[in-house]
Amino acid sequence: MDGQSQTGGTLLTVEDLAVSFSTPYGTVRAVDGVSLQVQRGRALGLVGESGSGKTVLARSIMRLLPRRGVDTTGRVFLDGIDLTVRSPKQMRAVWGSRLSMVFQDPMTSLNPVLKIGQQVAESLRQHRQMSRHDSRELAIKLLDAVGIPEPAQILGRYPHSLSGGMRQRVTIAIALSCDPVLLMADEPTTALDVTVQDQILDLLQEQQHARDMGMVLITHDLGVVANRTDDIAVMYAGQIVEQGPTPVVFAHTKSPYTSALLQSVPRIDNPPHSRLEVIRGRPPSLLNPPSGCRFAPRCLRAQERCSAELPPLTPGPEPGHLFRCWYPVDAPSVPLESSTTRSA
Amino acid sequence: MSAAETYQQAPDTILSVEDLVLEFPVRDGKRVRAVSGVSFAIHEGETLGLVGESGCGKSSLARAIVQLYRPTSGSVVFEGVDLTRLNGKELKQARRQLQMIFQDPISSLNPRKRVIELVRDPLRIWGIGSPSEQLDRSRQRLGEVGIDADESGSRRPHQFSGGQCQRISIARALMLEPRLLICDEPVSALDVSVQAQVLNLLEDLKRRHGMALLFIAHDLAVVKNISDRVAVMYLGRLCEIASSESLYREPAHPYTVGLLQAIPVPDPSARQPFEGRKVRGELPSPLDPPSGCRFHTRCPFAQPRCSSDTPELREIAPGHFVACHFPLTGVHANGAA
Amino acid sequence: MVRNALLGMIIKRLGRLVVLMFLVTLATTWMLNLVPGSPAVILAGPSATPSVIAAINKKYGFNESVLVQYWHWLSRVFHGDLGRSYQTQQTVTQALSQRVPVSLELTIMAGLIALIIAVPTALYTGYRAGSFADRVVDGVTSSFISIPGFLAGILLAYLLAVKVHVFPAIGWQSLSKNPARNFRTAVLPVVSLSLPLIAIFQRVLRADVIATLQQDYILLARSKGLPTWKILFRHALKPSSFSLLTIAGVAIGGLIGNAVIIEQVYSLPGLGSLLVSSILSKDLVMVQAVIAIIALVYLVLNLLVDIAYTALDPRVAAQ
Ligand SMILES: Nc1ncnc2c1ncn2[C@@H]1O[C@H](COP(=O)(O)OP(=O)(O)OP(=O)(O)O)[C@@H](O)[C@H]1O
Ligand SMILES: Nc1ncnc2c1ncn2[C@@H]1O[C@H](COP(=O)(O)OP(=O)(O)OP(=O)(O)O)[C@@H](O)[C@H]1O
Numbered sequence A: 001m002d003g004q005s006q007t008g009g010t011l012l013t014v015e016d017l018a019v020s021f022s023t024p025y026g027t028v029r030a031v032d033g034v035s036l037q038v039q040r041g042r043a044l045g046l047v048g049e050s051g052s053g054k055t056v057l058a059r060s061i062m063r064l065l066p067r068r069g070v071d072t073t074g075r076v077f078l079d080g081i082d083l084t085v086r087s088p089k090q091m092r093a094v095w096g097s098r099l100s101m102v103f104q105d106p107m108t109s110l111n112p113v114l115k116i117g118q119q120v121a122e123s124l125r126q127h128r129q130m131s132r133h134d135s136r137e138l139a140i141k142l143l144d145a146v147g148i149p150e151p152a153q154i155l156g157r158y159p160h161s162l163s164g165g166m167r168q169r170v171t172i173a174i175a176l177s178c179d180p181v182l183l184m185a186d187e188p189t190t191a192l193d194v195t196v197q198d199q200i201l202d203l204l205q206e207q208q209h210a211r212d213m214g215m216v217l218i219t220h221d222l223g224v225v226a227n228r229t230d231d232i233a234v235m236y237a238g239q240i241v242e243q244g245p246t247p248v249v250f251a252h253t254k255s256p257y258t259s260a261l262l263q264s265v266p267r268i269d270n271p272p273h274s275r276l277e278v279i280r281g282r283p284p285s286l287l288n289p290p291s292g293c294r295f296a297p298r299c300l301r302a303q304e305r306c307s308a309e310l311p312p313l314t315p316g317p318e319p320g321h322l323f324r325c326w327y328p329v330d331a332p333s334v335p336l337e338s339s340t341t342r343s344a
Numbered sequence B: 001m002s003a004a005e006t007y008q009q010a011p012d013t014i015l016s017v018e019d020l021v022l023e024f025p026v027r028d029g030k031r032v033r034a035v036s037g038v039s040f041a042i043h044e045g046e047t048l049g050l051v052g053e054s055g056c057g058k059s060s061l062a063r064a065i066v067q068l069y070r071p072t073s074g075s076v077v078f079e080g081v082d083l084t085r086l087n088g089k090e091l092k093q094a095r096r097q098l099q100m101i102f103q104d105p106i107s108s109l110n111p112r113k114r115v116i117e118l119v120r121d122p123l124r125i126w127g128i129g130s131p132s133e134q135l136d137r138s139r140q141r142l143g144e145v146g147i148d149a150d151e152s153g154s155r156r157p158h159q160f161s162g163g164q165c166q167r168i169s170i171a172r173a174l175m176l177e178p179r180l181l182i183c184d185e186p187v188s189a190l191d192v193s194v195q196a197q198v199l200n201l202l203e204d205l206k207r208r209h210g211m212a213l214l215f216i217a218h219d220l221a222v223v224k225n226i227s228d229r230v231a232v233m234y235l236g237r238l239c240e241i242a243s244s245e246s247l248y249r250e251p252a253h254p255y256t257v258g259l260l261q262a263i264p265v266p267d268p269s270a271r272q273p274f275e276g277r278k279v280r281g282e283l284p285s286p287l288d289p290p291s292g293c294r295f296h297t298r299c300p301f302a303q304p305r306c307s308s309d310t311p312e313l314r315e316i317a318p319g320h321f322v323a324c325h326f327p328l329t330g331v332h333a334n335g336a337a
Numbered sequence C: 001m002v003r004n005a006l007l008g009m010i011i012k013r014l015g016r017l018v019v020l021m022f023l024v025t026l027a028t029t030w031m032l033n034l035v036p037g038s039p040a041v042i043l044a045g046p047s048a049t050p051s052v053i054a055a056i057n058k059k060y061g062f063n064e065s066v067l068v069q070y071w072h073w074l075s076r077v078f079h080g081d082l083g084r085s086y087q088t089q090q091t092v093t094q095a096l097s098q099r100v101p102v103s104l105e106l107t108i109m110a111g112l113i114a115l116i117i118a119v120p121t122a123l124y125t126g127y128r129a130g131s132f133a134d135r136v137v138d139g140v141t142s143s144f145i146s147i148p149g150f151l152a153g154i155l156l157a158y159l160l161a162v163k164v165h166v167f168p169a170i171g172w173q174s175l176s177k178n179p180a181r182n183f184r185t186a187v188l189p190v191v192s193l194s195l196p197l198i199a200i201f202q203r204v205l206r207a208d209v210i211a212t213l214q215q216d217y218i219l220l221a222r223s224k225g226l227p228t229w230k231i232l233f234r235h236a237l238k239p240s241s242f243s244l245l246t247i248a249g250v251a252i253g254g255l256i257g258n259a260v261i262i263e264q265v266y267s268l269p270g271l272g273s274l275l276v277s278s279i280l281s282k283d284l285v286m287v288q289a290v291i292a293i294i295a296l297v298y299l300v301l302n303l304l305v306d307i308a309y310t311a312l313d314p315r316v317a318a319q
């Protein structure tokens, strides 16, 4: 591999990444100037509502977006190597072996017509040039490590005969097979039941720690990242609106969006019939995003300046905390004033 | 059998479901019991929440109640009338007071109709009021759910977002002023911020119209927030029914405890639940459900008896019912409590 | 378990095949009786006396009821006797043993060649949909479909046989007698037969490949770092080939009896021309046998397609 340079503990650096799609209706700017870092052995939670650009960001970092009709700018460094200048062939050496991915829906992310064994062993044979026998042995070990009972027997089965949780375990085993340095998990538990979600999140966390691997955990559920990530980044309409160490972002929330999102989640310890804080309206179209702060049309703190000027990412008092807002939320407990249920 | 036959019901009970069974034929002449002997009641103006994992039979139960699927056995007494004994015409009459909304807001609305027409349809079908009155009421109802009829009444469903479509379905279901509204996962397809809007809206409308609600969801936190009482369902059976507060404070069924433990809490300082209470494995196939207590294959507290005897739903505290041989009474099961 | 299910399926389908063969042959007997004109008259010639015709009718049982005729035919078949052509007096078995190998060879070769060319082309054009190569292939295949196979045949024969003498224009050498010469005589007809098949197969498969390539599991395969060819052949081909299989079963089966025109163009002794000439001369025994053979080939192909489905899709096998 060329230049195994290491920038301290930094594993992944994304600089000013922007992705736009040309569509019949115009240009969709799905990711707009995102910069972030993932440290070796740490987990970053990427949170945002549907359509905020999480998947596009993850795929553009991995360079897995289709080439046609997609315009990507910015730089992505993995272990100091600039992925954006690599040829597809060079990327193939990175995919699976150093950088791998787990998808949202385990029902569709395994090939229905290939045996589990073949799908797990494939990467091993590709990247490690392992023999059939060795790759089989290792596949059994991997399946065992992700908590699949009777792994040797599972190798000969097809995906349809496994439950959703088991399939997700298989895709995790595939992703881990060549000891990647960075795992991108795109809503790995959204399609699963809560009890199974909990098991899978435990598994991911345990593997991430055991392998000292970097992980990007994408989710729309703030609860999922609260206890299982070191840092979080909150996305809104293609931009990061707040990022920083997880405890800091939760305890000293600055962005009105993050704050509103936190307060609109029904909590199990709320008394019944407690009113939820709502965010009025709905996320903007990325075809024609609002000028200034993208959250301004829905924001209760917005003033004139908000719709005129895009606030920059501003450092908070705690180290590593950045937020994008002109009139940030001051204290964690300041409630947003109750809004109507009418849509804007 | 006569439709007029009435049933003894507690005075404030609007719906009582007795030993309801719903089977579906599947291949090789086998049958899958999606609902297996479920009994519960809903009182006037009350919200009963129903939670359970995917495939446990929540939708099947809801559809069996409104007779979209005809139950295999058991009774569904709504306002003193057993719906399972009604013929098509009588059912139609009874359903006026019993409306249902579905999970997928966009596909449950006819894509070719304008929104104002969709909402007005129930009135037209029942011939209630003059056309102009019908339109007035439709506009008013749309306004109540936060949709401006003048601005967007002539648009079609696909021009609205998921959350707005769900509002439209709600407006439509409310046109006939039903006494019971069954909501089958009305917010599961929505984003958190939009979900909160719809939940608050349902609360407001319920209070304003004094109707009862059967609210189905797979998210216990959502259900607890909106419900007076909560029923927990597992593989076609009820495990536990209790008031929202006692279900959360003193969960007695190990499955309920497991569900509570698994809810991701958006607060890094929340205490970690203790390992021993976690639910293992996944939902077994409904085609071949475990013997005895259906939960015994995943239960951290299972004893030999659990795999042989089926536990009946019994009252362990006033209004708190549980179907478990070894209910966790007196244990503060919730780590965060 | 899967293997047992497959075996069970094959046995069941074989049973069905036998029943269908009875039905097809019975239906043929019945329909041949409906055809206007008496076979006895044709056999005896225009000047035959009624007594001669009566004798012929009696000899061949033309006056019997359909069921009795069928019964006679069937019992003879079970003794290994397919009958004797009324027309040429050659035994049917003999005729078939000359004709069937020719048709089978043409059919199998044309089918194989079509698949060998269509599958990789379709994978590539599906992968590079909308590219220059894709548009070129699209143009070529639409011409293959719109030009009737026999025209292409005549054209090829003219160019390669008459003009350049690379291949013989007409005639046939059997495989067993002289494989090299057999190959040379087979090339032109096989190519003409396969052109429309190539076009159909390529189009059907390309459309399915495009859909398959949108699937998450393809993205997962890419994210494993597999080379493109492995993604196409290992991950995309199998799940995309269901429509192709169905179409290929029907289209290849069709060649066995429908290659009449190609057989005419190249003067080949195949089943198609035998069928046409026997029908025209009301050579009932021969027609019966040829149709039975064609039906058998169809049914066997269908069985193979079904077995292939099971092999391709584990979900089918599980049912
Ligand atoms: N191929 C594409 N062409 C055009 N627009 C696209 C394409 N892919 C994504 N988009 C748009 O980019 C935006 C971001 O999409 P993305 O899938 O990244 O959202 P997400 O945050 O992952 O949402 P979800 O939670 O629903 O998965 C969306 O508005 C989407 O419509
Ligand atoms: N029409 C049907 N025919 C056959 N089986 C069915 C049918 N509908 C539901 N089932 C089966 O009944 C069981 C319960 O299904 P149901 O849809 O009621 O579950 P659910 O709790 O609503 O799940 P989800 O959360 O996924 O909506 C499942 O095993 C399902 O496969």
Ligand code: SF4
Pocket: A255, A256, A257, A293, A294, A295, A296, A297, A299, A300, A301, A302, A303, A306, A311, A324, A325, A326, A327, A328
């Ligand atoms: S910048 Fe203005 S609009 Fe944007 S989040 Fe802050 S207060 Fe709200």
Ligand SMILES: [Mg+2]
Pocket: A054, A055, A056, A186, A187
């Ligand atoms: Mg996504």
Ligand SMILES: [Mg+2]
Pocket: B058, B059, B060, B184, B185
């Ligand atoms: Mg359901």
